[in-house]
Amino acid sequence: MSHVAKKRKLDKTRQDRLYFDSYTDVTIHEEMIADHVRTNTYRMAILSNSESIRGKVVLDVGAGTGVLSMFCVQAGAKKVYAVEACSIAEQAVKIVKQNNMEDKIEIIRGTVETVDLPEMVEVIVSEWMGYALLHESMLNSVLYARDKWLQPGGVILPSKAELFISPICDPVVEDRLHFWHTVKDQYGVDMSGMADFARRCLMNSDITVNPVTLEDVLSHPARFAELDLYTVTAEELREVKGRFSCESFGSAAVNAFCVHFTVTFPCPGPDNKPMVLSTCPFKPETHWKQAVLYLDAPVAVEQDTVVSGEVSMYPSEDSARHICIHVDYTIGMHKKQSKTFSIPDWSSEAQS
Incomplete structure (x- = not known):
């Protein structure tokens, strides 16, 4: 397995500080709560589980502004311990009081690994998902x-x-690469030599977080991993991997892979139909969008061309909260290719 070039490794305390500092600004909380798919699915799932929540003690891991804790009170929770490590906890205290829920919700400032609760809980709720599901590594805390x-x-x-x-097939990238071949017609200067450089810049090893349109997806999504939150261990999260195989819808050029996730809430009731929060390109857009992994070069496919391989996701050696994705893949009769991707550092401090 190949790995990205090494930078100075961040110690865990610094990694955590950078992570929690990113949640001190209003913008990220606005983005999350304004994400109707995310927020409303959580609300409806919590209310649908009112039989499991009513009269019970709940722990909200990474409570943020406390919105999920308040949904739990609406569902009948007797007590909610809302654990939040960053300074947004101060705002959560105000919001809880504004909603007259301070007798039911206790905001506890700190990480779940360091705080001390006065009792065991009967329900855990958390919105822990990051880009490509595992970026930010908050699932370990859950x-x-x-x-x-x-x-x-x-x-x-x-x-x-x-x-x-x-x-x-991402047409935007192809258009940007083709641009350099059009300069001569516009200005009389041949800039086509820039195309290879542009391809290396655009189709690099970064995990790009972008919305993918339905028209650009070339096959049905293939599931490669499932995590049962009742049984999965922190050790198993050190490498989440699985094989995949799918068949192309028609003739096109594959220039990237798209990774997305779903999370499922049990919903006890007459039909017992679970509620699913999906970040699939075929569903309404969420703030997670999709994780796009660009190949080094496009590969042509035809109807029913088999695209198969294995995906491995693991924490970066440089920062445990950053996810890396390694893909071994075969497209049609082409030989197997491999590429490792990572999300760029969120702070220049990582380089200092």
Whole structure:
């Protein structure tokens, strides 16, 4: 398995500080709450689980502004411990009081790994998902809370996560590459020699977070991993991997893969139909968009061309909260290719 060039490794304390500092500004909270798919699915899932929540003690891991905690009170929770490590907890205290829920919700400032709760809980709720599901590595905190604070037979919301991959054709990149071949007609100067340089810049090893349109997806999504939050361990999160295989819809040029995820909430009731929060390109857009992985060069496919391989996701050696994605893939009769991707550092401090 190849790895990206090494930078100075961040110690865990610094990694955590950069991560929590990113949540101190209003913009990220506005983006999350304004994401109707995200926020409304959580609200409806929590209310649908009112039989499991009513009269119970709930732990909200990474509570942020406290919106999920307040949904739990609306669903009948007796007590909610809202654990939040960054300074947005101060705003959560105000919001909880504004909604007259301070007798039900206790905001606790700190990480779930360091705080001390006065009792065990019967429900854990958390919105822990990052880009490509595992970026930011917050799921480890949910598992820690599960193992330390959740009573036997307790409920975890959401309870399952799944990862999918699809081959895509991104026309924007192709247009940008073709641009250099059009300069001569416009200005009389041949700039086509820039095309290879542009391809290396655009189709690099970064995990690009962009919305992918339905028209650009070249096959049905293939599931390559499933995480059961009741049983998955922190050790298993050190490498989440799985094989995939799909068939192309028609003739096109594959120039990237798209990774997306779903999380599932059990919904007890007459039909017992679970509720799914999906970041699939075929569904309404969320703030997670999709993770796009550009190949070094496009590969032509025809109807029913098989695209197969294996995906491996693991924490970066430089920062454990950053995810890397390694893909071994074969397209049609072409030989197997491999490429490793990572999300760019969120702070220049990582380089200092």
